[in-house]
Amino acid sequence: MKQRRKERIDRGIKARSDDVFSLNSFREMLYVAVPPIAPVLLLIILPLVLPSYWQKVLISTCIFALLAMSWDFLVCVGMVSLGQALFFGVGAYVAGILNKLVGLPIWVDIPIATVLGGAICAVLLTPVLRLRGVYFSMVTLVLPLMLERIVEASGMFGGTEGISGIKPFPNPLVESYVIVFITLFALFAFRRLVTTDYGLVLKAIKDNDRAVMSVGINIYWMKAQALFIAGCVGAFCGAFMTHVYGFVGMPSFALDFSILPLSAAVVGGMGTFAGSFVGAFILVPFSEALRGIGGLRIVLYSFFLVLFIVALPEGIFHYIQRKYQQFERWVEVDK
Amino acid sequence: MLEVALIYGFINSVILALTALGFSLTFGISGVSNFAYGAMYIFAGYASWLLLNKLAIPFFLAASIAVFLTALLGAAMYRFVLLRVRGLVISEVIATFGVGLIILELFRYLGFSGFEYTLPVFSDGSLLIGNTYVDYQRIWIVGVGLFLAVGLYLFIHHTKLGLAFRGIAQDEHTALSLGINSDRIAGISVAFGSGLAAVAAILILPRGTISVNDGYDVLINAMAVCIIGGLGSSVGVVLASFLIGYAQITTDILSGPHWKMIISLIAILLILVVKPSGLLGKQKELEERI
Numbered sequence: 001m002k003q004r005r006k007e008r009i010d011r012g013i014k015a016r017s018d019d020v021f022s023l024n025s026f027r028e029m030l031y032v033a034v035p036p037i038a039p040v041l042l043l044i045i046l047p048l049v050l051p052s053y054w055q056k057v058l059i060s061t062c063i064f065a066l067l068a069m070s071w072d073f074l075v076c077v078g079m080v081s082l083g084q085a086l087f088f089g090v091g092a093y094v095a096g097i098l099n100k101l102v103g104l105p106i107w108v109d110i111p112i113a114t115v116l117g118g119a120i121c122a123v124l125l126t127p128v129l130r131l132r133g134v135y136f137s138m139v140t141l142v143l144p145l146m147l148e149r150i151v152e153a154s155g156m157f158g159g160t161e162g163i164s165g166i167k168p169f170p171n172p173l174v175e176s177y178v179i180v181f182i183t184l185f186a187l188f189a190f191r192r193l194v195t196t197d198y199g200l201v202l203k204a205i206k207d208n209d210r211a212v213m214s215v216g217i218n219i220y221w222m223k224a225q226a227l228f229i230a231g232c233v234g235a236f237c238g239a240f241m242t243h244v245y246g247f248v249g250m251p252s253f254a255l256d257f258s259i260l261p262l263s264a265a266v267v268g269g270m271g272t273f274a275g276s277f278v279g280a281f282i283l284v285p286f287s288e289a290l291r292g293i294g295g296l297r298i299v300l301y302s303f304f305l306v307l308f309i310v311a312l313p314e315g316i317f318h319y320i321q322r323k324y325q326q327f328e329r330w331v332e333v334d335k
Numbered sequence: 336m337l338e339v340a341l342i343y344g345f346i347n348s349v350i351l352a353l354t355a356l357g358f359s360l361t362f363g364i365s366g367v368s369n370f371a372y373g374a375m376y377i378f379a380g381y382a383s384w385l386l387l388n389k390l391a392i393p394f395f396l397a398a399s400i401a402v403f404l405t406a407l408l409g410a411a412m413y414r415f416v417l418l419r420v421r422g423l424v425i426s427e428v429i430a431t432f433g434v435g436l437i438i439l440e441l442f443r444y445l446g447f448s449g450f451e452y453t454l455p456v457f458s459d460g461s462l463l464i465g466n467t468y469v470d471y472q473r474i475w476i477v478g479v480g481l482f483l484a485v486g487l488y489l490f491i492h493h494t495k496l497g498l499a500f501r502g503i504a505q506d507e508h509t510a511l512s513l514g515i516n517s518d519r520i521a522g523i524s525v526a527f528g529s530g531l532a533a534v535a536a537i538l539i540l541p542r543g544t545i546s547v548n549d550g551y552d553v554l555i556n557a558m559a560v561c562i563i564g565g566l567g568s569s570v571g572v573v574l575a576s577f578l579i580g581y582a583q584i585t586t587d588i589l590s591g592p593h594w595k596m597i598i599s600l601i602a603i604l605l606i607l608v609v610k611p612s613g614l615l616g617k618q619k620e621l622e623e624r625i
Contacts, residue, residue, distance in 0.1 A: 080425045082370075082432055127607040134368060135611075137428045138558045139603060141370075145551060146600040153593030259436060266429065295444040302436035309430045310419050 007331045014325045035324070039277065040184055047176035055176055059244060061284040062183040063237045067261035068268070068276035069190055070233035075270055076194055077226040078132070078206030083140035085257035086124070087234020088241075089147060091117035095239035096163045096248030106167055110239045117235025122227040129223045132209065141258075148253040162249020166242055179240060183277075186233060190273045202226055255298060260284070263301040267308050269315020278317045338465050340584055346473050348580025349480040350539055351556055352573050355564075356483055357531030358557035363566045364491055365524035366504035368427040371412060371435030372532055373554030378438055379405040379533030380545040381447055384454060394455055402533040409529025413522040421518065435554070443547045452545045454537065476538050483531070488569045500524050504566075552596065559599035563606045565613025574614055578602070 017028040046058055067084045074081050095113035098104045104112070128139045152160055169175040193199045204212045205219050212219050242248045260283065261276070268279025283304065287297050308315060354376070361369040369375075383401035386392045392400070412434050420426035461470040491497035502510040503517040510517050532553075540549075559579060564571030579602055583595045606613065 075425065080428055082428070127604045131607065131611050134424060134428055135562070135607065137370075137432075138562065139607070141432075142555050142558070142600050142603065145555065146597055149593065149596055153591070153597070255436075262429065295440065298440040299437050299444060302433040302440065306416060306430055306433040306437065309426050309433070310416055313420075313426065 002332050002334065004330045005333045006328050008322070008326045008328050010326050036188075039187070039274075043180045043184060047173060047180060052172065055172060056244075057285060057288045059176060059179050060241075061280055062179045063241055064260050064264055064284050065183055065277045065280035066186055066233055066237050067257065068264040068280050069186055069273050070230040070237075071261045072265045072270060072273055072276045073190055073194075073233075074226065074230045075265075076199075076206060077202045077223060078209070079136045079223070079227070080134075081140040081230075081258075082137045082262070083142075083144045083258045084234055084261045085144040085253045085255065086140060086147065087117065087121050087231050088238040088257040089144055089253040090120050090231075091235025091238025092242045092248045092252040093157060093238075094120070094235065095242045096166055097157060099166050099243070100163050106169065106243055110236070110243070113239035113242075114232050114236040117238065118228045118230075118232030121231035121235065122224050125227055126224060129220050129227075144253040144258065148250050151250055151253075158249065160250060162247055162251075164247045164249075166246045166248065168246050169243055175244065182236065182240075187273055187277055194273075259298055259301050259305070263305040267304050267316060269317035269319070272317055272321075275315050275317035278320075279315070282316070336588070339467050340581075340588055342464060342467050342469060344581040344584035346469070346477060347584050348577040349477045351560055351580050352484055352576035353476065353480040353535045353538065354532075354553050355557040355560035355572055355576060356487055357528040357535065358554075359561050359564070359569065359572045360487065360491075360500070360531060361524050361528030363561045363564075363572070364504060364569070365500040365521060366566075367413075367417070367521045367524055368424070368431050369409070369525055369528055370428060370432040370554065371438065372528065372557055373550035373552070374435035374438035375405050375409060375529040375532040376536045376553045377442060377545065377547060377550040378408060379536040380454065380540045381442060381452070382533075383537055384452055384545065387454070398537045401537065402530050405533035405536075406526045406530035410522055410526040412529075413525040417525065418518060418522070421521070435550070439547050439550045448544075448546055450544055453543070454541045454545070456541045472538075472541055479534070479538055483534070484569070484573050491569060496520075496523070555596070556599055559603050561613075562603050563613055565615040568613070568615040571613055571615035 013028060013031050016024075017032050043062075047055060050058060067088065070087065071081055071084055091113050094117050095109050098109035098112060099106065102109075124143060125136075125139065128136045151157060157163060169178070194203065201212065201217060201222060205222060209219055212222075238252060242252075261280075264279035264283050265276040266279070267283060268277065269275030283301065287300065290300075293300070312319065357375075358369065358372045361367050361372070379401045382404050383394075383397045386397035386400055387394055390397075412431070416430050416434055417427060420430055456470070456472040457475050458471045461468045462474060463469075491501055499510070499515045499520045502513070502515055503520050507517050510520075556579075560572055560575045563578065564573075564575035579599060582598045582602065586594045586598055
């Protein structure tokens with residue numbers, strides 16, 4: 001019986017430019033250079049040309065892209081977080097407290113909040129590191145909700161009122177460029193990190209943790225480090241947004257900060273970081289354009305999440321990457 | 336005071352056990368993630384409210400239809416979402432969590448909140464135990480809760496279907512080789528779990544108004560009970576419910592209702608540090624702990 005099957009073959013230009021011969025022609029150089037340079041140029045130009053409202057959208061897009069990358073990084077180590085809001089909220093509160101109650105200037109409190117927030121998150125999640133499977137997801141789902149309740153119940157750090165009157169950035173252009181450069185830095189740093197030896201060990205923990213243990217690597221310590229790195233990125237987002245809003249309160253632990261990064265990473269494609277970036281730049285402006293729907297936002301994100309997990313699990317980025325590097329044709333095969 | 340704590344602690348524990356039974360059947364016993372559990376619970380509440388008030392169907396009929404609909408919803412979620420990602424733990428978790436969020440936030444968007452959203456109690460009045468008044472609804476909860484807990488124990492130990500549930504969690508390939516269609520059994524398990532969530536909802540929700548946020552609390556409590564009790568153990572679920580239930584009531588009396596939910600979290604973290612497989616969990620003890 002004859003059947004048809006889709007065959008995928010690398011494009012000639014891909015095969016040629018994989019090698020040093022890519023320096024032979026401008027076309028091949030462009031083929032290699034455009035994908036990494038395009039987002040950089042785009043992000044550097046956008047703050048100059050966008051109207052002030054869409055600049056705010058750009059900022060929140062970058063924030064969600066960062067949170068999605070931090071989620072993606074944890075997935076690389078085999079930990080699926082359902083509560084990025086934990087990282088975000090902890091960072092936001094630390095920055096708010098340092099700025100308002102301790103009185104540190106903005107350029108000091110954001111770095112401190114980043115590192116301290118990452119450390120707090122890593123410590124909070126240490127008990128789960130000894131377990132595999134869904135426990136990590138469960139605990140990360142519970143923690144932000146609980147911290148919100150603790151703040152509400154104890155009334156510390158302003159309780160339900162939150163802390164307001166936090167100093168903003170000196171001017172909007174500085175604000176935009178800080179977040180743009182951090183996002184680009186995180187994107188390329190993460191992509192580089194997972195290909196280093198260190199990143200290989202982290203990925204190996206996901207694939208086969210016992211093999212990693214058997215070569216004498218302490219996987220709990222490695223996982224704690226991964227948590228710290230992801231926590232730092234998330235805490236930075238929180239600290240930054242605290243200064244943008246001039247306010248920190250219980251909404252910092254809101255579900256939006258957990259579910260949107262997750263959707264962005266899944267829609268964009270897991271495991272590449274560029275996917276998270278693409279996903280955030282599709283979903284956030286899209287939901288902003290549809291901002292009339294208000295409360296339906298989370299429904300929409302979840303819908304895309306489920307749709308992509310079921311129908312296109314590889315995500316948009318892998319799909320585009322495949323089209324960019326390979327061509328497809330139908331071939332007849334015997335069955 | 337002590338008497339109130341003892342009686343209401345007991346009732347609170349049975350409520351916890353009741354909310355956790357379905358989750359435990361699906362996740363603990365059959366090893367299928369159902370993070371849409373809280374959504375199923377709330378769905379049953381609103382479904383029976385709608386049937387009761389919009390279609391004017393008598394309460395017990397409406398409640399039965401709601402239980403059936405919720406089980407159907409669980410089965411549909413399994414067939415169209417979960418089945419396609421079975422075996423990929425990450426995707427299972429994300430997909431079911433996403434489905435749960437869609438259901439819960441859709442109810443929130445449609446404006447299902449307020450004092451009119453209440454379910455009627457089974458029977459009015461209250462009973463005097465010692466010096467404490469306990470209303471009949473709570474007696475109902477305790478009765479049905481204990482009945483279901485014992486029923487679940489018998490079901491998973493002494494019926495073919497129940498043994499199949501445990502079988503696919505222990506070793507899916509061996510189960511397949513013994514003629515158990517693991518895909519179908521997992522689907523039935525999700526449907527049963529959702530149905531149990533609906534039963535819990537119809538019993539418990541008449542105590543107050545139905546609110547979307549309850550869905551998250553139910554999921555958290557169910558997870559807490561399952562983790563602490565240990566996967567695969569129905570006795571563990573009851574034991575854990577009583578531990579958390581009494582701990583919650585004690586904190587409630589000593590330091591106010593706000594701290595009640597925090598007990599679950601502290602209990603989860605403590606048990607994960609001290610005994611990660613839970614109090615009575617034996618199944619997969621080695622595989623889950625690295």
